[in-house]
Amino acid sequence: MKRRPGKRDLLLIIGLLLVCAVSAAAVYFLQSKNGAYAVVTVDGSEYGRYDLSKEQTIAIRKDGIVTNTLQIIDGHADMTDANCPDKLCVHQKAISKSAESIICLPNKVVVTIEGGVEGNFDSMAR
Amino acid sequence: MKNKVAYMGVFLALALILSYVESLIPFYFGIPGVKLGLANLIVVIMLYAVGAKEAFAISMLRILLSGFLFGNLFSILYSFAGGILSFLVMWLVKRTGKFHVMSVSICGGITHNIGQILIASVIVETYSIFYYIPVLLIAGLITGMLIGVIAGEVSGRLRPEWFH
Numbered sequence: 001m002k003r004r005p006g007k008r009d010l011l012l013i014i015g016l017l018l019v020c021a022v023s024a025a026a027v028y029f030l031q032s033k034n035g036a037y038a039v040v041t042v043d044g045s046e047y048g049r050y051d052l053s054k055e056q057t058i059a060i061r062k063d064g065i066v067t068n069t070l071q072i073i074d075g076h077a078d079m080t081d082a083n084c085p086d087k088l089c090v091h092q093k094a095i096s097k098s099a100e101s102i103i104c105l106p107n108k109v110v111v112t113i114e115g116g117v118e119g120n121f122d123s124m125a126r
Numbered sequence: 127m128k129n130k131v132a133y134m135g136v137f138l139a140l141a142l143i144l145s146y147v148e149s150l151i152p153f154y155f156g157i158p159g160v161k162l163g164l165a166n167l168i169v170v171i172m173l174y175a176v177g178a179k180e181a182f183a184i185s186m187l188r189i190l191l192s193g194f195l196f197g198n199l200f201s202i203l204y205s206f207a208g209g210i211l212s213f214l215v216m217w218l219v220k221r222t223g224k225f226h227v228m229s230v231s232i233c234g235g236i237t238h239n240i241g242q243i244l245i246a247s248v249i250v251e252t253y254s255i256f257y258y259i260p261v262l263l264i265a266g267l268i269t270g271m272l273i274g275v276i277a278g279e280v281s282g283r284l285r286p287e288w289f290h
């Protein structure tokens with residue numbers, strides 16, 4: 001076994017750190033805009049899209065049973081209730097930026113924010 | 127050979143303890159079921175001190191047992207995806223003979239999380255999961271580094287002849 005980390009190890013770690021930084025920057029950039037719609041998909045197909053500027057409560061149904069409840073308040077979409085065993089989707093914080101998502105794995109429900117105009121970046125530049 | 131059964135049991139028990147500790151940590155990546163992979167410590171130690179076959183066997187057994195004990199069907203699926211991918215990558219990186227145990231462990235930590243996210247994207251049929259990649263990469267890098275330090279210390283003190 002090699003006793004100490006060598007030059008190759010250092011290069012590998014620096015390379016991986018660079019990949020982390022680049023992907024983090026890319027995601028930050030993509031998620032910087034305020035979104036316009038909350039798009040709900042169930043089992044991989046679109047269930048509906050809801051305007052973030054309208055306050056509303058959406059009951060997501062599967063085979064006639066309400067599986068998840070999504071609430072839109074102040075331009076934020078939040079999973080307020082779910083019948084899944086882990087309730088991890090309910091614990092996730094409300095989302096509002098484009099490409100942010102809330103995932104309920106047991107029910108295969110995904111809420112993703114889409115659309116929208118300039119947000120953070122523009123107001124930061126001003 | 128009697129000896130082998132005994133030490134394999136000890137390694138499996140240690141790996142299960144780490145899985146239990148992990149199940150107590152309220153660490154949540156935003157993706158249900160995705161784990162840190164602390165039990166990888168035992169896999170890395172075994173890879174260096176015992177052998178690849180034994181390390182793989184304990185890794186797979188640990189995933190199955192801890193899934194039944196502390197998880198559910200989803201967490202078993204995730205763990206298998208993460209466990210198999212990270213084992214393959216660590217084994218290959220180690221086999222080159224050009225990297226330190228720290229690098230091997232970091233590659234394992236990162237690919238463990240990549241394996242999980244790939245399975246997650248298949249299960250929920252969404253690409254939005256890939257936005258979690260940076261968080262998972264950084265978490266994998268940090269856990270891999272910590273595991274690398276500990277595994278390096280421990281496996282340096284174990285004698286391969288104890289296990290053969």
Ligand SMILES: [Zn+2]
Pocket residue numbers: 082084086087088089090103104105106107
């Ligand atoms: Zn849920």
